[in-house]
Each structure stands twice: as C-alpha cells, then as structure tokens.
Amino acid sequence: MSETQEYVPNVIKAEEMDPKFKYEISKMPGAEKLMLCFQCGTCTADCPISRFNDFYRPRRIARMVQLGLKDRLLSDDALWLCSTCFTCVDHCPQNVEIAGIVRVLRNMIVKEKGVMPVVFKELASSLLKTGYVYIIPESRHKRREQRGLPPLPKPNLEDVKKIFEITGSSEMLEKTKTFEKVKS
Amino acid sequence: MSELKYLIFLGCVIPYRLASYEVSSRKVLKKLDVELVEMPEFNCCGFPMDPINHDLMLTLAARNLCLAEKQNLDILTLCNGCFSMLNETNKVLAEDKEIREKINGHLKEIGMEFKGTIKVKHLVHVLAEDVGFEKIKDAVKKPLTNLRVAQHGGCHIVRPAKHVNHGDDPENPTMLKNLIRLTGAECLDYMDETECCGNPIIGVNEEVPFQMAKEKLEHVRTVKAQALITVCPFCHMMYDLNQPRIERAFNEKFGIPVLHYTQLLGLAMGFPREELALNELRVKPTELLSQIQE
Numbered sequence: 013m014s015e016t017q018e019y020v021p022n023v024i025k026a027e028e029m030d031p032k033f034k035y036e037i038s039k040m041p042g043a044e045k046l047m048l049c050f051q052c053g054t055c056t057a058d059c060p061i062s063r064f065n066d067f068y069r070p071r072r073i074a075r076m077v078q079l080g081l082k083d084r085l086l087s088d089d090a091l092w093l094c095s096t097c098f099t100c101v102d103h104c105p106q107n108v109e110i111a112g113i114v115r116v117l118r119n120m121i122v123k124e125k126g127v128m129p130v131v132f133k134e135l136a137s138s139l140l141k142t143g144y145v146y147i148i149p150e151s152r153h154k155r156r157e158q159r160g161l162p163p164l165p166k167p168n169l170e171d172v173k174k175i176f177e178i179t180g181s182s183e184m185l186e187k188t189k190t191f192e193k194v195k196s
Numbered sequence: 197m198s199e200l201k202y203l204i205f206l207g208c209v210i211p212y213r214l215a216s217y218e219v220s221s222r223k224v225l226k227k228l229d230v231e232l233v234e235m236p237e238f239n240c241c242g243f244p245m246d247p248i249n250h251d252l253m254l255t256l257a258a259r260n261l262c263l264a265e266k267q268n269l270d271i272l273t274l275c276n277g278c279f280s281m282l283n284e285t286n287k288v289l290a291e292d293k294e295i296r297e298k299i300n301g302h303l304k305e306i307g308m309e310f311k312g313t314i315k316v317k318h319l320v321h322v323l324a325e326d327v328g329f330e331k332i333k334d335a336v337k338k339p340l341t342n343l344r345v346a347q348h349g350g351c352h353i354v355r356p357a358k359h360v361n362h363g364d365d366p367e368n369p370t371m372l373k374n375l376i377r378l379t380g381a382e383c384l385d386y387m388d389e390t391e392c393c394g395n396p397i398i399g400v401n402e403e404v405p406f407q408m409a410k411e412k413l414e415h416v417r418t419v420k421a422q423a424l425i426t427v428c429p430f431c432h433m434m435y436d437l438n439q440p441r442i443e444r445a446f447n448e449k450f451g452i453p454v455l456h457y458t459q460l461l462g463l464a465m466g467f468p469r470e471e472l473a474l475n476e477l478r479v480k481p482t483e484l485l486s487q488i489q490e
Contacts, residue, residue, distance in 0.1 A: 095392050129399065
C-alpha cells in the first residue's frame with residue numbers, strides 16, 4: 013500500500029444541497045435579504061474577526077446558505093466567532109444583514125443540532141437562577157451598601173422562568189450538549 | 197428641580213465587575229442635574245442570549261421595556277450591549293407588527309404588554325443630546341489641558357446604523373470625541389479607531405479577541421495617548437482587565453490606563469480622585485494623575 017494519501021478535494025456534491033434551505037432562512041427576521049448577496053466580499057474584507065482568523069468568512073457563509081449547504085453550516089464551529097460588531101451589516105452594498113444570518117444559523121444549531129458553546133449554557137443558567145447572567149456574590153451587594161450605592165434591583169424569577177418556558181428555552185437548556193472552545 | 201429623568205439600567209457586567217463605571221457615572225450625572233430612577237425589577241437585557249435564542253432575547257428585553265413604560269420613563273444604559281438589545285427590541289417591536297404580536301403573546305403570560313411609548317438611550321446619547329455640550333462645558337471646573345487621550349466608543353452605540361438613530365456616523369463617530377474635548381483633554385485620532393474590541397466572543401475563543409485588543413493598544417501607543425477612554429463595560433474589560441494578560445501573551449508592555457469616560461469627566465468637573473474609583477482600574481493611572489493638578 014502506498015504511504016502517500018490520495019488528495020481528495022473538498023468538492024460540494026449536488027446531494028448536499030438543500031434547495032429549500034435559502035427560503036427557510038430568508039423567512040427568519042434578520043435574514044430576509046439573503047438572496048440579494050452577490051458575493052462582493054465587502055463583509056469579509058471589513059470583518060475584524062476574519063482579519064485574525066482563517067475559518068470565519070461572512071461571504072462564504074452567505075454563499076453556503078444560498079447553496080443550501082445546511083449540514084456543513086450547522087456543523088461549522090466558526091459561526092460562533094462572530095462578535096456582532098455589525099460592520100458587515102453597515103457596509104453591505106445590498107443591505108444584507110450578514111450578522112443577522114449568522115444569528116439565525118446559531119439559533120438553528122442550538123435548536124436542531126442541540127449543541128452550543130458552554131459559556132452560553134452557564135450564562136443562561138445563571139440568568140434563570142438569579143435574573144443576572146453572572147451570579148453576583150453577596151460581598152458585592154455589601155460593598156455597594158458600604159459605598160452608598162443603591163441596592164441592585166431584584167429579579168422577578170417567576171417571570172424569568174416563565175419566559176424561558178414560553179420561548180422553549182428551558183427545554184433547550186436541558187437537552188443541549190455543550191462544547192468548550194472554538195479553535196482559531 | 198430636575199427636568200432630565202431616566203430609569204437607569206445597569207445590566208449584569210457593571211454590578212458584577214465594574215462598579216467604578218457606575219460610581220463615576222452616578223456622581224457625574226447627579227452634578228449635571230440628571231435624575232436617575234432605579235429599575236423596580238430587573239432581568240438581563242437579553243444580549244448574551246441572542247446567539248442561542250432570538251425570541252428569548254426579545255422577550256427578556258421587552259419585559260424591561262414594559263417596566264419602563266409603566267413608569268413612563270426613558271431608559272439610560274451605561275453598557276453598549278444593553279443599549280443595543282433594548283434599543284433594537286424597542287424599534288423592531290414598534291415597527292414590525294408580526295414580531296410585536298408574537299412577543300406580546302409571550303408577555304401576556306406574565307401580565308405585560310409592549311406599547312412602544314419610551315426611548316432607550318446610552319449614556320453618551322444622554323450627555324451629548326439631552327444634557328448638552330454647553331451644560332457640560334459649564335460644569336468643567338478643572339480643564340485637563342495637559343492630557344492627550346484616545347477614545348474607543350465601541351460598536352453598539354453606533355451600529356447597526358438602521359437601529360441606532362442618534363446622528364453619529366458609524367464610520368467616523370464624533371460624539372464621544374467631542375465629549376472628551378469638553379474636559380479640556382486633547383482627543384487623538386489613531387488607526388482603526390472603530391475596530392471592535394472582540395470581547396463578545398471571548399467565552400468561545402480567546403486568541404482572536406486578544407490579537408484584536410493587542411493591535412488596538414499598539415495603535416493607541418503609536419499616537420502616544422496617555423489613556424484610552426471607553427463607555428462600555430465589555431470594551432473596558434478587554435483593554436483594562438485583560439491588558440496584563442495581553443502583555444504576557446505577546447511579550448509586550450503597554451501600561452495604557454483605560455478610563456471610563458465618566459471618570460475623565462469627573463476629574464475635569466473637580467471631583468476628588470477617590471470619589472471616582474480610579475484605584476479600581478487594573479492598569480493604574482498613576483502617571484496620568486500626576487499630570488493633573490488636584
């Protein structure tokens with residue numbers, strides 16, 4: 013057997029493409045203008061994340077959605093690298109909200125693939141428990157009092173819990189698996 | 197009697213980590229006759245939940261908007277993230293009937309309804325537009341004419357432009373710069389001023405935000421700014437709290453103090469230093485303070 017591995021180009025196969033995917037995504041708020049993207053690449057040229065990372069490319073994401081490469085997109089960890097600075101949104105000559113499309117895809121990964129970076133699960137759990145996304149230690153409350161700051165507003169945990177339930181987030185939190193970091 | 201009255205929305209990060217921003221903001225705003233009313237109840241603005249569930253974010257944000265509507269008060273945020281989510285939700289729910297009805301359906305379950313009767317403003321908008329430059333200028337008792345600083349306003353008080361209608365150009369924002377100039381300090385231009393701090397993704401990847409922040413600090417150092425001025429707790433943590441770690445990661449030495457704008461303004465207004473929580477900054481502004489007469 014030969015030691016050298018055969019080079020297999022990363023070819024997109026026709027059966028990978030879901031022709032309905034672009035319509036599904038275009039219906040979601042924030043992703044309506046998806047089909048207007050003509051691949052000029054302004055979003056990627058101006059993206060601060062793309063400058064320092066080889067995997068996150070907004071233009072590629074838009075094209076992949078247009079082509080219906082759903083499986084590839086939903087298993088692409090790089091989607092979690094968008095810092096939501098909205099530079100792509102403001103610079104797009106076609107008014108495509110790339111950051112909106114990325115948000116729609118992230119939501120979809122959580123819902124359909126049942127995975128999310130662990131940090132979001134931690135923040136959500138804390139929010140559900142305390143109303144704040146960070147658990148504020150008792151010492152901070154005391155320190156506020158000492159320095160004459162008003163007490164922090166109390167959370168309404170019943171309402172927060174209900175909001176989690178109505179939006180399907182409680183179930184999502186229970187079921188979703190997590191991963192640690194995204195490589196760059 | 198005060199004419200300017202807002203519901204102050206502190207968010208989560210400020211009470212958790214950055215009391216220095218809250219302390220200095222309350223001091224300065226009070227002196228400028230801005231009355232702050234505490235939120236009667238609170239839940240997170242929704243910003244950290246948007247990536248995992250957009251409807252959860254909208255409903256959490258809308259709940260806070262409803263609380264403000266009940267008091268008939270505009271919201272003032274100190275955090276760019278809170279501003280971004282509350283403002284976006286306020287706009288989207290007012291303009292998009294379909295989304296409004298959906299979210300109001302959720303809110304009905306907790307006995308609330310979004311009506312769209314209040315505005316959401318960030319500290320910078322309140323200072324520049326409502327308090328006004330004249331009033332701030334009059335309040336400056338000790339102009340910081342010795343200081344040369346740079347600013348990093350952050351993304352979410354200007355972007356996306358379709359949601360943030362405060363007249364500041366996202367490509368060349370001047371609101372914070374002009375506010376800094378009121379203190380008597382020189383506000384320097386530097387390369388890539390509008391570049392994002394990267395903090396929103398630090399939970400999933402540290403390398404990229406660290407490189408972004410390192411580059412920012414290099415640009416600030418190049419123009420010999422004595423401090424970097426911020427108005428967002430996320431940006432502040434990126435450049436101040438993380439600065440020693442960035443220095444270690446890249447074998448660099450920056451030593452650039454990062455002040456909240458309200459600390460800078462507070463100094464110019466003549467507040468004693470100890471009242472502005474300057475000692476709580478990670479990068480100590482010792483040299484900077486030695487340039488200012490007490």
